[in-house]
Amino acid sequence: MxxxxxxxxxxxxxxxxxxxxxxxxxxxxxxxxxxxxxxxxxxxxxxxxxxxxxxxxxxxxxxxxxxxxxxxxxxxxxxxxxxxxxxxxxxxxxxxxxxxxxxxxxxxxxxxxxxxxxxxxxxxxxxxxxxxxxxxxxxxxxxxxxxxxxxxxxxxxxxxxxxxxxxxxxxxxxxxxxxxxxxxxxxxxxxxxxxxxxxxxxxxxxxxxxxxxxxxxxxxxxxxxxxxxxxxxxxxxxxxxxxxxxxxxxxxxxSGASRLQTDAVxxxxxxxxxxxxxxxxxxxxxxxxxxxxxxxxxxxxxxxxxxxxxxxxxxxxxxxxxEHLPQSLHTRLGGVDVAGDDDADPTTTGPTRLSGREIVVLSWAGTxxxxxxxxxxxxxxxxxxxxxxxxxxxxxxxxxxxxxxxxxxxxxxxxxxxxxxxxRADEADQARMRNEARTASVEAGLVRLDELQAEQHDDVDDDAIEAIRDQLQSRLERYRRRLDMLAGAEGGELPMSPQYEAALRVRRAVLTRQREELLHWRDIGRLPDEGLRRLERELDHEEGRLPARR
Missing domain, CATH: 1.20.1530.20 (Na+/H+ antiporter like fold)
Incomplete structure (x- = not known):
């Protein structure tokens, strides 16, 4: 043993x-x-x-x-x-x-x-x-x-x-x-x-x-x-x-909490x-x-x-x-272009064949x-x-x-x-797609917020709704600015402005200082370890939403 x-x-x-x-x-x-x-x-x-x-x-x-x-x-x-x-x-x-x-x-x-x-x-x-x-x-x-x-x-x-x-x-x-x-x-x-x-x-x-x-x-x-x-x-x-x-x-x-923990496991x-x-x-x-x-x-x-x-x-x-079979043999299954790109429109006709470079890479991927x-x-x-x-x-x-x-x-x-x-993947195109999805998600949230306000629930505070609306509007503006920047991307590279990178450094520095303060409170006896771990998880989730370091 x-x-x-x-x-x-x-x-x-x-x-x-x-x-x-x-x-x-x-x-x-x-x-x-x-x-x-x-x-x-x-x-x-x-x-x-x-x-x-x-x-x-x-x-x-x-x-x-x-x-x-x-x-x-x-x-x-x-x-x-x-x-x-x-x-x-x-x-x-x-x-x-x-x-x-x-x-x-x-x-x-x-x-x-x-x-x-x-x-x-x-x-x-x-x-x-x-x-x-x-x-x-x-x-x-x-x-x-x-x-x-x-x-x-x-x-x-x-x-x-x-x-x-x-x-x-x-x-x-x-x-x-x-x-x-x-x-x-x-x-x-x-x-x-x-x-x-x-x-x-x-x-x-x-x-x-x-x-x-x-x-x-x-x-x-x-x-x-x-x-x-x-x-x-x-x-x-x-x-x-x-x-x-x-x-x-x-x-x-x-649930979201279950997915986070299961993915980590x-x-x-x-x-x-x-x-x-x-x-x-x-x-x-x-x-x-x-x-x-x-x-x-x-x-x-x-x-x-x-x-x-x-x-x-x-x-x-x-x-x-x-990949060089006659075109008639490149069949379509269920009306979907099964040989097409992941981002291709499924309603388009004609399968997308693998390019020579893609064939070489797939050949060498056969480990x-x-x-x-x-x-x-x-x-x-x-x-x-x-x-x-x-x-x-x-x-x-x-x-x-x-x-x-x-x-x-x-x-x-x-x-x-x-x-x-x-x-290489077109990083700018993928980032554009993700930000468009984020924008649509926030817009759907704002629509639902309007519906809740119109329903006039007694237990719903207008001030709380406005606070949530302000947060969503702020995110929406940030995503739209990012989309404008991505619209001008060239060569598929992900654009990173100096201001954007500086803002990320500032946010990470602030999170580090917040953690240090929580540790200080724990060390002087003002915050129990259970409370420290809960507050650290909040900061960890916030940091997880930031882009990965380049």
Missing amino acids: ETLLLLVLGAVAAIVAVRWIADRSGLPAAALLTLTGIAYAYLPGPNIELDPELVLTLVLPPLLYSAALDSSLMAIRRNLRTVVSLSVLLVTVTALAIGIGFELFVAGATLAAGIALGAAVAPPDPVAALAVGRKVGLPPRIITLIQGEGLLNDATALTILSVAIAAAQGDGFSTPAAVGQFLVVAAGGVAVGVFIAYAVRPLRRLRRDPLSSNAVSLATPFVAYLLAESVHVSGVLAVVVAGLIIGHHNPSWA WRLVDFLLEGIVFLLIGQQLPAVISGLGEYTTDTILTASAITVGVVLLLRPLWLWLT RGVISLAAIFTLPLTTDAGAPFPDRNLLLFCAFLAVLVTLVGQGLTFAPLVRALGL
Whole structure:
């Protein structure tokens, strides 16, 4: 128990230290953590072996659920054609390509074993790419595509993997049966996800209490996953669908206080789980390499080249081909331009294709992660007949190599590539949209204020209404001035006037002085700690409304 506690504390210390280095160096934390895990694996002392069932049951559901809560259901629907192309079709083609390559060029390898490896390495893990993409300011559409693909591709890969394992064990392979199984598993996962999402809805009164909301939110992905797995459908899809629906309805299903606290809890969960996952990836290298003694160098090199080559080359080729299909094949789903930009008018005709720069960035965003390793480690040691599972150790090494090459190689070069291509979000346009929404919100509040005053409630004080009106009018004028400034923005850069930046510095200095005074009152005994914490929260919320430091 003490050893386990020391390992956990050491992991947390490593995560915090690497995050500090990543923030100051600009390097991706995922790649640095993986390299840290490799370095630790070769030091004397206890090591942690990856338990695939533990990862798939305890780590994957909360990570997927948190990502789904942070995604946009409407944006994914608008880009559904590309998301499905990447998360279903490309995963399937990748698995088949690696399987065929193994059967043709790797001595003694079977098609089923190759497809199992292909299914494991086919789904990209978007964590590293999204972390870098948000930092360098990728456009919203690219973020949506990376998110949407990452949410849905695991279900496709794990379903193909289960079919391939069954075939490799001698149960035979039937294409119609495999397709039918995939459709049933996927449809069942979606159904369970929808059920869980709306089963949570009656708990919205409970969810208005921040602590209860946190408990319900943390339990939801595990309930969705376990329920789906218990009826033999996709637990991954169930978690994702539940998260997308709950995230979409969260503004009306939960109170503001609950949302603030739940968001903070999930950020902490993501920070720790993602850090532990990448450390865990690196620590598997010695175990993976130790099983290669039975293979010749030529076999290892051929298998590695096929795996890494397909992973790196098929993705850009697929993106280019699908984006250059005839115009008639770029269909519209439900009257919505599913290939269009997030900000596009849904009533316009003709899908917006990905540009060359967007294809390059999406191609380089295909980093593999812990799901690939967890999936390949689920390969059984023996078949049903008692024979060793074909080429299991070689498959483990190839999967680890694909993860290492993409996570470290692509991860370290992703940000420089995005900067070199100049593919950035239009910050001024996004700020304009947010300020227009703020303006509309305040105007709606003023209209409601007029309605309340006209209703002449006895318990409503006119002076209170006028005070609230003055506050709203002040905000409205501030938002309109900001919109006027944004109207003249050039090159998509967010304009920051010297007066505006000076006002922010003054406001932060005032908040600092207010906190110091509250601490002084506490220290001299005029304010109890409970009162201090309550007043500090008020100042914290006020500071949270200020723009982030640049």
